[in-house]
Amino acid sequence: MISKEFKEQLKAIVGTDNVDDSNSGRTVYSYDATPKFQALPDIVVAPRNVDEVAAVVRLCNETKIPIVARGSGTNLCGDTCPLQGGVVLLFKHLNQILEIDKENLTITVQPGVITKEICDAVEKIDLFYPPDPSSMKISTIGGNISENSGGLRGLKYGVTGDYVMGLQVVLPNGEIIRTGGKLTKDVAGYDLTSLFVGSEGTLGIITEATLKLIPKPEAKKTILALYQDIEAAGQTVSSIIANKMIPTTLEFLDKSTLNAVEDFAKIGLPTDVEAILLIEQDGPEEIVERDIKRISEICRQQQAIDVQVAASNEEAEKLTTARRAALSALARLKPTTILEDATVPRSEIATMVKAIADIAKKYNVKISTFGHAGDGNLHPTCLTDVRNEEEMERVEDAFAEIFEKALKLGGTITGEHGVGIMKAPYLEWKLGKAGIDVMKGIKQAIDPNNIMNPGKLFAEKTRERMANIQ
Ligand SMILES: Cc1cc2nc3c(=O)[nH]c(=O)nc-3n(C[C@H](O)[C@H](O)[C@H](O)COP(=O)(O)OP(=O)(O)OC[C@H]3O[C@@H](n4cnc5c(N)ncnc54)[C@H](O)[C@@H]3O)c2cc1C
Numbered sequence: 001m002i003s004k005e006f007k008e009q010l011k012a013i014v015g016t017d018n019v020d021d022s023n024s025g026r027t028v029y030s031y032d033a034t035p036k037f038q039a040l041p042d043i044v045v046a047p048r049n050v051d052e053v054a055a056v057v058r059l060c061n062e063t064k065i066p067i068v069a070r071g072s073g074t075n076l077c078g079d080t081c082p083l084q085g086g087v088v089l090l091f092k093h094l095n096q097i098l099e100i101d102k103e104n105l106t107i108t109v110q111p112g113v114i115t116k117e118i119c120d121a122v123e124k125i126d127l128f129y130p131p132d133p134s135s136m137k138i139s140t141i142g143g144n145i146s147e148n149s150g151g152l153r154g155l156k157y158g159v160t161g162d163y164v165m166g167l168q169v170v171l172p173n174g175e176i177i178r179t180g181g182k183l184t185k186d187v188a189g190y191d192l193t194s195l196f197v198g199s200e201g202t203l204g205i206i207t208e209a210t211l212k213l214i215p216k217p218e219a220k221k222t223i224l225a226l227y228q229d230i231e232a233a234g235q236t237v238s239s240i241i242a243n244k245m246i247p248t249t250l251e252f253l254d255k256s257t258l259n260a261v262e263d264f265a266k267i268g269l270p271t272d273v274e275a276i277l278l279i280e281q282d283g284p285e286e287i288v289e290r291d292i293k294r295i296s297e298i299c300r301q302q303q304a305i306d307v308q309v310a311a312s313n314e315e316a317e318k319l320t321t322a323r324r325a326a327l328s329a330l331a332r333l334k335p336t337t338i339l340e341d342a343t344v345p346r347s348e349i350a351t352m353v354k355a356i357a358d359i360a361k362k363y364n365v366k367i368s369t370f371g372h373a374g375d376g377n378l379h380p381t382c383l384t385d386v387r388n389e390e391e392m393e394r395v396e397d398a399f400a401e402i403f404e405k406a407l408k409l410g411g412t413i414t415g416e417h418g419v420g421i422m423k424a425p426y427l428e429w430k431l432g433k434a435g436i437d438v439m440k441g442i443k444q445a446i447d448p449n450n451i452m453n454p455g456k457l458f459a460e461k462t463r464e465r466m467a468n469i470q
Pocket residue numbers: 032033068069070071072073074075076079080091111132133134135138139140141142143144145146147148149150151152199200201202204205206207327328416417453
């Protein structure tokens with residue numbers, strides 16, 4: 001519970017209109033895109049500039065009130081659920097593109113800018129910001145940086161963190177620091193920029209970011225490869241990479257995802273096949289032609305029953321947009337959709353696709369699988385109902401076994417969605433106790449009062465490992 005005095009102090013900092021402790025206001029920010037987690041904040045605050053952010057954070061630190069930074073709340077690990085109440089911090093006033101520097105190829109933005117606005121702004125001047133989470137029309141850059149989000153173009157171009165050159169951060173004690181900058185080379189001390197990337201709001205508040213831009217590719221082409229055997233589709237992914245081809249996009253959709261997407265988007269996707277690969281290449285025209293020809297051959301060698309080339313950029317865009325809608329399309333089918341993020345080395349994608357199908361059968365749960373297969377990053381998505389407790393236990397066991405299998409194959413428990421509350425009980429499986437202790441040491445040094453997004457990353461109890469897993 002916050003005191004009346006605390007509330008008045010917040011109002012004095014950000015103005016009465018930017019503080020909301022009404023029941024409806026608090027309820028809106030009590031949950032995010034992750035099912036199962038909900039907790040009310042005490043108050044919602046929207047600072048208008050960095051100095052106000054710093055003043056709010058300083059006040060929270062002095063009074064030991066938790067603070068949860070929130071972009072658009074689209075994260076899928078419960079990261080913006082205010083588990084211990086306190087302040088939810090919004091960035092609706094910090095939503096400006098501050099500068100596009102055409103000489104240094106950088107863009108500097110405030111944290112509340114929507115990802116797609118960045119992509120659109122730079123493409124107009126033939127520059128390119130590649131990270132493109134499927135949520136890019138709604139997610140904010142502050143959220144993308146804090147989750148180190150990936151996207152459909154991650155295979156060729158990498159993830160958000162690969163484009164973050166510098167940050168302005170408000171530390172938990174209210175101090176404002178700058179890390180990195182516009183320099184392509186800078187090794188002055190520890191890489192603090194990377195420390196804040198992916199830190200899930202647990203180390204500080206990002207108030208500004210300078211991002212790397214690259215020249216916009218001249219041309220692009222998209223193909224769909226159709227399969228009657230899902231393992232053959234998985235094998236194709238490994239084979240394309242092993243043949244030294246790096247497409248921009250290499251996405252996998254299984255039959256049930258495909259059906260849901262077609263039902264939702266109605267763009268004429270084939271629904272009588274077991275799986276498809278959506279593959280895009282970009283670059284100079286002649287390279288794109290050459291690569292698409294070679295990739296199509298590899299698909300056929302790996303038993304694709306058909307390979308279709310999108311006739312125009314508009315048709316290609318429709319396919320990519322439909323793929324981006326996969327989660328929303330699946331979410332229409334059942335009351336609860338739990339999307340996971342197991343990731344394996346690319347050479348193991350076929351094994352992982354089969355393992356997920358076997359595990360779903362073993363636990364008698366409905367799992368649709370899609371994802372950034374070229375990155376080894378699959379999204380097994382369980383369609384369930386949180387009110388069915390018996391089924392939820394089976395769902396949780398199935399996911400535990402999926403994570404265990406991914407780790408056995410040299411993979412990880414999350415490729416791009418972060419740990420939050422959702423994956424915290426599994427983090428020690430990946431990092432070991434010594435790894436967790438290093439992370440706790442960093443957290444303690446920067447945020448000794450544990451005010452920044454408490455209850456995330458570090459679990460009270462690590463989940464038992466599954467027995468007898470192959
Ligand atoms: C339909 C759908 C599709 C998706 N597709 C993808 C995908 O393709 N790839 C992918 O990686 N993810 C994807 N996601 C997950 C999600 O969109 C990303 O994690 C995204 O980066 C979250 O952005 P947000 O603005 O919603 O952040 P939020 O969910 O509001 O916050 C995410 C984290 O960032 C922290 N945070 C936010 N702003 C700041 C700040 N200024 N300073 C410090 N911490 C801050 C929060 O505390 C929280 O820990 C998808 C989600 C949905 C619902």
